[in-house]
Amino acid sequence: METGESRTFAEEDELDSGWTEQLRRELNRPQLEFVTAKEAVILGLAGPGSGKTRALVYRAAHLIRCGVPPGKILLLTFTNKAAEEMKGRLQQLLGSWPGGLWAGTFHSFGAQLLRRHASLVQRKSNFTIMDEDDSRAMLRRLAAGLPHSLEEEERRLLFRRGLLGQMISRSRNSQLSLREVVLDDYPFSFEHLTLIEELASLYEQEKEKANAFDFDDLLLRWLELFERYPEVREQYRKRFAHLLVDEFQDTNIVQGRIVEQFIGAASVCAVGDDAQSIYAFRFAHVGNILSFPEKYPQALVVRMEQNYRSTPEIVALANASIVFNRVQLPKKLFSEKASAEKPVVVGARDAREEASFVLDRLNDLRRSGLPWKEMAVLYRSAFLSTEVEFALLRQGIPYCTFGGVKFLQKSQIKDVLAYLKVLHNPADGESWRRLALLQPGLGQATCNRLWSDLQKSGDPLGAALSGRIVPARGKEGWRSLCLTLEALQRQLAADSSGEKGQNVAGLIALIMSEGYEQILHKNYPDQYEERLRGIERLADNASRHDSLGAFLESLALEESLFTGAGDGGPDDQLTLSTVHSAKGKEWEAVFVIGLNEGSFPSHRVLDEEMPEERRLFYVAVTRARRHLYLSTYWQDYRSWGPSAGAPSLFLKELPRECFEAALAGQNGLDGNGGY
DNA sequence: AAAAATAAATTTTTT
């Protein structure tokens, strides 16, 4: 590696030879090639722990060190977690945050872009971002309003668990017609295709009326904007000289096409690993990464196969598992780290015993000097963490959780947000309805009529506050809601004219004092305190934003909710996380719990989805640097009847020499721990 | 039309 190439680097960077030195010291050969490559299209293919994110971060830093203005760099990720991670690392590497650089998720960038060009996509720039619940509610309402209703049975089948929303989303994200999607994936609903299509188009209209976009729109309309308005596209192609994309294997077709839009002008550079593709349920399209080299023959493909993270024992276990996936780019992941203990497979009687085993080992590790923040407990589904969480609470061990937090879906949070949303985007009918329903004496029918009156007036907020529109019944409740909104509007206007920016936390306080506190008391007499705490957390989060719009957007895209480390709590915390949310992270010690048939792999996984489930297991085990514990239990008391559990397929598949077996119970436990 | 009572379903994973 110290041949001709290094001279080239030195020449390029004579201004900053210290940096060149650092690169050569801290990166291996393929990483260095990737970081300094001049090609217009670059693909980094890399296994877990091989430093692909690191390479991407170094590349961004390198560009800046070479004089590229940070404002010309666009760094896109799939999840917020990944974006946070990247930002943190980049800042650390450069010593300070490079002002002007954009790093965030596809969705958040899409939202910004669409706000800027809102009029081109039939919205106003204050559009609301609807989450899945919002769009499901909208669809349900539209379906109910349709004249030719279906038989009860059929309706239930069609709308159960947001099936309709899924169909629409799948069709839009995979760029297939509804007809194709229903035929392929929902054949039982094919006879209702016309109805489905009608609802889908009503849904589009309704979103426009409500001045709202759903998650899919943030990507789709972005692509549409570029395709329909070449001058807009050119503007961004010029503005961003470098596009960097992380976790490319998780992008869907629309995201892939968005990336494509930049090729030819900006230098496009993506990293990913097909073996870590775990977002098929979000329509991730592995083809994006697999066909990349064919599609762009000019692309430089860099492979990074050395694993720097884990011990050879952990890498061996991961490799032994992933080979069961037939269709797979051949990988030769290897580790040159010193040998260490083998991963441990633990059998416990039930979730409780599993938790107590995990806690024992956590405490052991801690006593041996490992800080909490170097340990993590991972699981397939959020609910699997409960026993461990209880145990941590009992012992007073600091921890933070990632993934599966349905904080925003708590009803009191949605209520408070509805006030804010109406204030920010008065066209938001769903929020109006929600607020009205909260009032005593107002039911569904009245609320629907109220909203349609408000909408007709053209100025919903004005009409409500002026007292021109009054329901037949529930006058009291309506009046009190209007008073609250009026107070809020006055406060907001005062804030906006001042210089300190908008005090969003103050608005939330006002919502409470002006009415919601009473409602909360009435609706949840027993849980009042607990629910209040949730709102306090929301207010605390709000105080970090200086405008209502910014706050609502960050919430819709779930940024900044992860206050985990950072301020507030102690900085030495244990991590509890879903495997999905753990991607891209690593810890010295990792516990993967709940490895039972039915939990992981999840019981709702079909046979053809098993490879993805196995990739998920692969992601989980490769998070560990040194200590890896895999645990299972055989008695499962899921609330409705206990069920016998078997160890996960992924444990049974493992060759015996890959791991040590252990039992959790203190006194040896009876029977079937052996496998 | 709203509130209360009863029955039914719910647990992937993320934006």
Added chain:
DNA sequence: ATTTATTTTT
């Protein structure tokens, strides 16, 4: 067990 949908009562 808890939340959500549906039915019955007011």
